[in-house]
Amino acid sequence: xxxxxxxxxxxxxxxxxxxxxxxxxxxxxxxxxxxxxxxxxxxxxxxxxxxxxxxxxxxxxxxxxxxxxxxxxxxxxxxxxxxxxxxxxxxxxxxxxxxxxxxxxxxxxxxxxxxxxxxxxxxxxxxxxxxxxxxxxxxxxxxxxxxxxxxxxxxxxxxxxxxxxxxxxxxxxxxxxxxxxxxxxx
Numbered sequence: 429x430x431x432x433x434x435x436x437x438x439x440x441x442x443x444x445x446x447x448x449x450x451x452x453x454x455x456x457x458x459x460x461x462x463x464x465x466x467x468x469x470x471x472x473x474x475x476x477x478x479x480x481x482x483x484x485x486x487x488x489x490x491x492x493x494x495x496x497x498x499x500x501x502x503x504x505x506x507x508x509x510x511x512x513x514x515x516x517x518x519x520x521x522x523x524x525x526x527x528x529x530x531x532x533x534x535x536x537x538x539x540x541x542x543x544x545x546x547x548x549x550x551x552x553x554x555x556x557x558x559x560x561x562x563x564x565x566x567x568x569x570x571x572x573x574x575x576x577x578x579x580x581x582x583x584x585x586x587x588x589x590x591x592x593x594x595x596x597x598x599x600x601x602x603x604x605x606x607x608x609x610x611x612x613x614x
Contacts, residue, residue, distance in 0.1 A: 494606045503537025504544050505558040550602065553594070560589045 510530045517523040534540070547554045563586045570579040 494603065497543065497606045500537055500539045500543045501547065501554055502558050502561070503533055504540035505555050507533045507537060507540050508555070546605065547602075553597070556589065556592065560586055563589070 507530065510526055510533060514523060514526040514530060517526055544551060563582055567579050567582045567586065570576075570582060
């Protein structure tokens with residue numbers, strides 16, 4: 429019964445999709461998000477070498493790819509948000525916790541400055557996409573916990589955020605820019 433209801437919902441959603449929808453692009457995007465969710469956060473020391481036009485050595489066992497760069501973007505956004513919260517903190521204990529969080533983020537995200545520079549002309553968009561990604565992860569957690577009501581609310585939020593994306597957004601160009609900044613893309 430529940431499965432039949434879900435199938436009806438999926439079919440109704442499918443009917444609302446644009447006729448020219450590129451399902452392959454969506455599948456690739458979904459796969460990229462899944463890969464990003466599985467990947468550990470790694471430092472992108474080679475990004476700095478590329479930015480400084482140094483010769484980039486290939487280091488076996490140290491993958492540097494677009495996923496790593498994405499985590500640096502997420503970290504840069506988190507750093508920016510934590511700095512803003514710290515600037516307005518009025519409670520000493522809260523400020524201490526925020527400073528500790530900021531220190532940890534800066535350690536985990538050594539190339540935050542470089543990724544902000546790389547996407548400086550699209551930084552507001554990157555922050556928006558990071559927020560969407562975080563909501564998408566919360567949807568997954570809510571679904572795994574069986575909290576369909578929370579998941580449905582979060583889905584509405586993501587859909588509203590998606591509607592705010594620029595109509596002429598060239599995701600391919602952003603991915604190409606990231607790929608060009610990172611050697612050994614896998």
